[in-house]
Every structure is written in structure tokens, then in C-alpha cells.
Amino acid sequence: MSSAYHIIGDKDTVLGYCFAGVTGEVVENDEQAREAFRLATAKPHNGILMITEAVEDMLQEEVMAYRLKATPPFLTVVEDIWGKRGKRRTLQDLIFAAVGIRIVDEK
Amino acid sequence: MSRLNIAPTKSNQLNLKRDLAMATEGFTLLEQKREILVMELMRLLNQVKQIQSELEKRRRAAYATLRRAVAQNGYAHMRNIASGIRYEHQVKTDQKITAGVRTPLIQVRHGQLHAQYGFVGTDSLVDQTMRDFLLLLEIIGQVAELENTIILLARELKKAQRRVNALEHLFIPNFKETLHFIGEVLEGKDLDAFFSLKMVKKNLEKQTQESDSVIYQ
Numbered sequence: 001m002s003s004a005y006h007i008i009g010d011k012d013t014v015l016g017y018c019f020a021g022v023t024g025e026v027v028e029n030d031e032q033a034r035e036a037f038r039l040a041t042a043k044p045h046n047g048i049l050m051i052t053e054a055v056e057d058m059l060q061e062e063v064m065a066y067r068l069k070a071t072p073p074f075l076t077v078v079e080d081i082w083g084k085r086g087k088r089r090t091l092q093d094l095i096f097a098a099v100g101i102r103i104v105d106e107k
Numbered sequence: 108m109s110r111l112n113i114a115p116t117k118s119n120q121l122n123l124k125r126d127l128a129m130a131t132e133g134f135t136l137l138e139q140k141r142e143i144l145v146m147e148l149m150r151l152l153n154q155v156k157q158i159q160s161e162l163e164k165r166r167r168a169a170y171a172t173l174r175r176a177v178a179q180n181g182y183a184h185m186r187n188i189a190s191g192i193r194y195e196h197q198v199k200t201d202q203k204i205t206a207g208v209r210t211p212l213i214q215v216r217h218g219q220l221h222a223q224y225g226f227v228g229t230d231s232l233v234d235q236t237m238r239d240f241l242l243l244l245e246i247i248g249q250v251a252e253l254e255n256t257i258i259l260l261a262r263e264l265k266k267a268q269r270r271v272n273a274l275e276h277l278f279i280p281n282f283k284e285t286l287h288f289i290g291e292v293l294e295g296k297d298l299d300a301f302f303s304l305k306m307v308k309k310n311l312e313k314q315t316q317e318s319d320s321v322i323y324q
Contacts (some may be wrong), residue, residue: 097261
């Protein structure tokens with residue numbers, strides 16, 4: 001897969017992004033997700049690979065290992081069309097955890 | 108804090124002094140790297156807040172429109188329409204090096220909104236879906252760049268932090284402790300040798316005096 005944008009996720013989320021001209025792969029279980037992810041990342045190319053939160057949960061190890069390689073297509077996680085899957089660590093949380101401080105807004 | 112298990116010799120003392128100097132220099136450099144990474148992450152924090160709130164706004168709008176459009180037109184019909192939609196998006200990627208970490212730079216050029224299907228059998232919700240998802244896609248490139256950069260920098264910061272801690276609390280104190288021990292042992296040995304020499308000298312002088320007195324008699 002070598003399009004500029006590609007998405008792996010459930011059929012509803014993929015359908016939405018297809019309206020913006022994004023190519024997509026619908027997956028329903030771990031095996032399909034793993035295979036789609038393997039194909040999408042097999043060949044480096046300039047692009048962005050989107051995966052839904054559900055797919056990220058299915059492939060946690062592969063996703064982290066791929067992120068650390070820092071090669072294109074670059075990965076980003078998008079929310080499922082039916083809302084967030086539980087509480088997730090935001091980028092702010094990641095920064096605070098790494099820096100070791102938390103700035104709290106005064107109310 | 109514990110001592111290294113090495114023999115207290117002069118050569119080991121010299122080697123350890125060299126290691127300590129290198130560890131201290133490494134500690135200073137890693138501290139600087141850690142500070143740069145912290146500053147970079149704090150700089151990105153403001154950007155994250157802005158982009159995430161914008162992303163959230165566009166995502167809510169796009170997802171809500173899609174849900175309404177699917178409810179109105181049915182999934183199969185929407186899928187048929189989507190299958191004919193093509194846009195020439197272009198993504199260019201490059202790398203930027205921050206404190207020794209290669210982070211991505213992503214430049215995107217999106218295709219312009221234009222009619223991709225006939226008017227028959229589609230409604231305004233379909234048009235709105237396409238418009239909203241294109242708007243959402245525009246910001247996803249920036250999010251991908253930020254997300255990957257932050258993950259890589261955060262990981263490097265943790266690594267630098269672990270190394271700084273190991274040098275500060277383990278290696279440097281151990282080297283110092285061992286050097287102190289070797290110094291004490293070598294000083295003890297020097298004192299022993301000094302006293303032995305003194306004794307030998309005293310005995311030699313005594314023997315010389317005795318032999319001199321025998322000759323005079």
C-alpha cells in the first residue's frame with residue numbers, strides 16, 4: 001500500500017475517511033489487523049498510516065515497535081467513529097510522564 | 108553505594124581516575140541533553156493543546172455528519188458513493204534531528220474539494236460528509252508529526268534520565284569510593300615501605316657503628 005493516506009479500522013470509520021479520498025482496510029479481528037498492518041508498513045513510502053484505537057489495542061507491541069523505527073509511513077491513531085474506547089493516555093500525559101512534572105491549572 | 112571488586116594497585120587507580128573523569132564528563136553532557144529534551148517537549152506542549160482542540164472540533168463535526176448521513180442513506184449506498192471518491196493528496200516526509208533524536212517532518216498537500224459523484228441519489232449530508240472529512244484530514248498530518256515526535260522525544264528523555272541517574276547514583280559514587288579505598292591501601296603500603304626502609308637504614312647504621320668501634324679497638 002503506497003497511497004498518501006491509508007486507514008486500518010472498523011468499517012464505519014474507514015467509510016468516513018474514504019469520503020476524503022483515503023484508502024482503507026476494514027478489519028474485524030486481531031489476525032486481519034496484524035496482516036493489514038504488516039502490508040501497510042512493509043514498504044517505506046511517504047505517507048500517513050491511520051489506525052483506529054481498536055486496532056491499536058489489538059496490536060500494541062507491533063505499533064510501539066513500528067513507531068520507534070521512525071520510518072514513513074508515519075503512524076497516527078484516530079478515534080473510532082462510535083467514540084473513545086475507554087480512557088486513553090493523551091499526548092499531554094505522555095509529555096508530563098516523560099518530563100516528570102504536571103502543571104495543574106488553577107481553578 | 109558499593110566498592111568495585113578490583114585489586115588496589117597503582118595502575119587500577121590510574122584507570123579508575125580516567126573512568127571517573129569520563130563518567131563525570133558523560134554525566135554533564137547527558138544532563139545538558141536531558142534539559143534540551145525537556146525544553147523541546149515543553150515547547151511542543153502548547154502546540155499539542157492547540158492542535159488537539161482543533162482536531163477534536165473537526166472530528167466531532169465529521170463523525171456526527173457521517174453518522175447522520177449513514178442513518179439517512181444507508182451503509183451500502185454510502186459505501187458505493189465513497190468507492191468512487193479520489194483525491195490527489197501528497198505527503199512529503201523528512202527528518203529533523205533534535206538532541207540526537209531523528210524526528211519526522213511531514214508536509215502535506217491536500218486535494219481540493221470538488222464534485223466526485225452525481226447529484227441523483229445523493230443529498231446534502233453526503234456533500235457535508237466529504238467536506239468535513241477533508242477538513243479533518245488537513246489537520247491529521249500535523250497530528251501525525253506531533254504524535255511521532257513526542258513519542259520519540261519522550262522515549263529518549265526517559266533513556267537519558269535513566270543514564271543520568273545511573274551515573275549520578277551508581278557509577279560516579281562507586282568510582283569515588285573505590286578510588287578512596289585504593290588511595291588508602293596504597294598510602295598504607297607506602298607507610299609500610301617507609302618504615303621498612305627506616306628500619307633497614309637504622310640496622311645498617313648500627314652495623315657500621317659496631318664495625319667502626321671494632322676497628323678502633
